[in-house]
Amino acid sequence: MNNTTQYSRIIKNGLWDNNTALVQLLGLCPLLAVTGTLINGLGLGLATTFVLVGSNVTVSMIRNYIPKEIRIPIFVMLIASFVTNIQLLMNAYTYQLYLILGIFIPLIVTNCTIIGRAEAFASKNPPLPSAVDGLAQGIGFTLVLMLLGALREFIGQGTILDGAHLLFGDWAKDLTIHFYLTEQKFLFAILPPGAFIGLGLLIAIKNSLRKS
Amino acid sequence: MSSTADNPANKKQLLWGKINRNGLILALFAFLSTGLIAITHQLTKQKIALAVEHNMISQLSQIVxxxxxxxxxxxxxxxxxxxxxxxxxxxxxxxxxxxxxxxxxxxxxxxxxxxxxxxxxxxxxxxxxxxxxxxxxxxxxxxxxxxxxxxxxxxxxxxxxxxxxxxxxxxxxxxxxxxxxxxxxxxxxxxxxxxxxxxxxxxxxxxxxxxxxxxxxxxxxxxxx
Incomplete structure (x- = not known):
């Protein structure tokens, strides 16, 4: 298989065919927890993508040195230490960003996508394809997070892009679009049950697209 | 050859060798990853405390x-x-x-x-x-x-x-x-x-x-x- 087709397949896999959230159904815990708004979804997505690329590359580099029987505990240790180190470094050197994304970082450890990709892809492939795989899976995950976030935000509180200034700075305050004003928020969409149903609908839509 | 490998005593020895080796590798990784966190923690501890304090005082104007x-x-x-x-x-x-x-x-x-x-x-x-x-x-x-x-x-x-x-x-x-x-x-x-x-x-x-x-x-x- 030549290189270009290999990479385009990896990318297509991550974004659509084998999408983390819609097909593999991995990483549901953080997905359901934070997709109350589009911006929260984007925040978690970015942090996850970053960790996914890093852990994929690391696992891929040491894949030939670890015995098969104990690979899983080793991956777990690597990922945990990777995430903790990122958290510390962000806290020290990019404090403002840490204040925004920091809250998502402990959630990443609970995301089985990371170990899923380490096991399914990075432990069998060289570093570069593994990095591409991490990136593609991460972006695929992020897109679903954003879509679900937008959906719940729209139904729940009648806005899109609420809180954009938390991620992009004060200029983004005007990005928020108000569709309708609610006296009372539609709690059902904002709380986890709304996330379950929203995700179910997205999966159903994807499945029907694949069949036709 | 096959007779020595089938010998239960030898099999046991082989198994123990493997367990020991894997245990050691596991311990090594545990040591490395914990060590890495400890080092990063030491290196960033002061920097973090400083950033937190700085941020807190710069936000003082929001309340006073x-x-x-x-x-x-x-x-x-x-x-x-x-x-x-x-x-x-x-x-x-x-x-x-x-x-x-x-x-x-x-x-x-x-x-x-x-x-x-x-x-x-x-x-x-x-x-x-x-x-x-x-x-x-x-x-x-x-x-x-x-x-x-x-x-x-x-x-x-x-x-x-x-x-x-x-x-x-x-x-x-x-x-x-x-x-x-x-x-x-x-x-x-x-x-x-x-x-x-x-x-x-x-x-x-x-x-x-x-x-x-x-x-x-x-x-x-x-x-x-």
Whole structure:
């Protein structure tokens, strides 16, 4: 298989065919927890993508040195230490960003996508394809997070892009679009049950697209 | 050859060899990854403390008008500690705000130990007369979208504390659900409950040590004994 087709397949896999959230159904815990708004979804997505690329590359580099029987505990240790180190470094050197994304970082450890990709892809492939795989899976995950976030935000509180200034700075305050004003928020969409149903609908839509 | 491999004793030996080797490799990775975290922690510890302090003081203007004090807040600082009232075994800091050498207010850090997912660190400005001037969250791990609404940049929940003093009836210091005067947050009751309790305790600490808090010599940047 030549290189270009290999990479385009990896990318297509991550974004659509084998999408983390819609097909593999991995990483549901953080997905359901934070997709109350589009911006929260984007925040978690970015942090996850970053960790996914890093852990994929690391696992891929040491894949030939670890015995098969104990690979899983080793991956777990690597990922945990990777995430903790990122958290510390962000806290020290990019404090403002840490204040925004920091809250998502402990959630990443609970995301089985990371170990899923380490096991399914990075432990069998060289570093570069593994990095591409991490990136593609991460972006695929992020897109679903954003879509679900937008959906719940729209139904729940009648806005899109609420809180954009938390991620992009004060200029983004005007990005928020108000569709309708609610006296009372539609709690059902904002709380986890709304996330379950929203995700179910997205999966159903994807499945029907694949069949036709 | 096959007869030696089939020999149960040999098989056992082979197995033990493998277990030993894998155990060693596992231990090595555990050592490496823990070591890496320990090193990063050591290297970033001071930098983080500095960033946190810097950020807290730069946010001071959100709760105390800058014209009210004219001293170097960073320098005018003492270490305080109280497990029962400040929520942590670790040293907290109290910064004195003064104008023309007269005491105006105190900015202290404290911890709400019983947040929904761990302790919530916050800073609180108290006027000389014992009224809350304002609160800011320093760090927390509350659920995004629910408990994190206590943050100032995500809402004005914290403003409910402004102007309160210890002499306000004790029963008012609670969320409405518990018969107090504080609004809870949609989908999060534990977080506001923890914050109200911690703010009350911090105010109590101020009440009990008021004199000493303003007169004690600055000691924040001396080494811990």
């Amino acid at each position: 008008p800058q014209g009210l004090y004219d001293n170097e807040v960073y320098q005018d600082c003492i270490k305080i500690r109280s497990l029962s009232l400040l929520g942590s075994n670790r040293f907290q800091k109290a910064y004195r705000l003064r104008k023309h050498r007269k005491d105006v207010a105190l900015l202290l850090t404290a911890v709400a130990p019983d947040g929904y997912s761990g302790p919530i660190e916050f800073s609180m400005a108290i006027s000389k007369t014992g009224q809350i001037m304002g609160l800011n969250i320093i760090s927390h791990r509350e659920t995004p979208g629910l408990g994190d609404k206590i943050e100032r940049r995500k809402g004005n929940w914290l403003d409910q504390f402004n102007g309160l003093a210890i002499k306000n009836k004790k029963q008012n210091w609670g969320v409405k659900k518990d018969g107090g005067q504080f609004d809870a947050l949609t989908g999060a009751t534990i977080t506001p409950r923890a914050m109200v309790k911690a703010a009350y305790n911090a105010l109590l600490f101020y009440q009990q040590h008021q004199q000493q808090l303003f007169t004690q010599a600055s000691n924040c940047y001396q080494k811990d004994e």
